[in-house]
């Protein structure tokens with residue numbers, strides 16, 4: 001018994017990388033049989049296999065499953081729904097608030113940012129052969145923001161966070177638009193100044209009820 | 211009759227279609243790189259926006275595999291840029307911020323394990339740690355990981371194996387795994 005184990009130990013190290021690859025489903029066709037037949041008569045490598053599997057289970061179990069909440073496919077309603085929750089706080093908190101953000105708060109911020117992106121993705125043209133994006137397409141997210149303003153004007157944090165997201169994507173969009181250069185430059189400058197003002201607003205928020 | 215479902219255009223770009231599924235995975239990886247939720251979320255948003263723009267310019271991401279590789283490459287580059295800007299290296303949070311589970315799992319033990327694992331991953335060589343996280347957080351194939359880390363598939367395989375080997379050894383030493391008799 002001991003003799004057999006010692007003899008196997010000498011070449012078991014060749015099989016250990018295969019065990020790891022097997023767990024990831026990344027063995028080459030020829031390696032599958034090779035590993036299987038070794039595992040059949042090597043207790044040590046079977047133990048190694050179980051151990052690697054356990055390590056994997058631990059990694060998966062301790063992986064944060066809830067960094068961002070699941071989000072539905074982009075739909076215009078998503079943005080409205082997310083922001084109409086009056087309790088929502090965002091990850092872009094004003095520097096005045098001293099409380100540490102709870103995981104839940106951060107998640108809410110995540111959903112919000114996702115909603116912003118959802119609005120951008122929505123305007124993606126289906127084919128590369130379609131005419132270039134019109135400025136109107138790109139600016140349309142603001143229409144929804146106007147609606148939001150009615151719905152949740154009390155929640156300034158939510159609104160500024162959403163605007164920040166929209167602005168950032170609009171700035172990027174503007175850069176890639178085709179059209180009259182001067183016109184585009186003006187649009188870009190306007191957006192940039194809006195972004196600056198929004199930044200100032202976030203740094204020095206209009207005082208909330210403390 | 212046209213159904214009301216036709217009112218809004220359905221996302222036809224591959225990015226829009228894959229966005230919900232990949233966002234979570236990309237966020238987990240970015241969170242590991244950056245150490246906090248806000249930064250992770252921002253970086254992932256930025257990566258998606260950049261890929262969307264590439265797609266609009268006609269640079270088609272013809273398949274999901276290509277998209278996954280590009281997404282994680284972009285997330286990784288943006289994370290590295292952000293860390294550099296802040297003069298820090300990769301920052302792994304040692305404290306758990308998981309929501310308490312309602313199941314019968316002992317949460318304090320899960321937290322303890324999480325801290326142990328985070329610390330052990332920190333002790334790994336960078337290549338090994340990154341390859342492992344791209345596997346466990348990103349659920350990428352070896353080929354995709356090779357693309358992100360700009361190395362060969364064989365290297366990825368070796369790095370992930372080395373990472374598992376060291377983790378198993380340390381976890382056994384600390385009593386989390388049964389050692390081989």
Ligand SMILES: [Zn+2]
Pocket residue numbers: 008009011012015038042043044045046
């Ligand atoms: Zn063996």
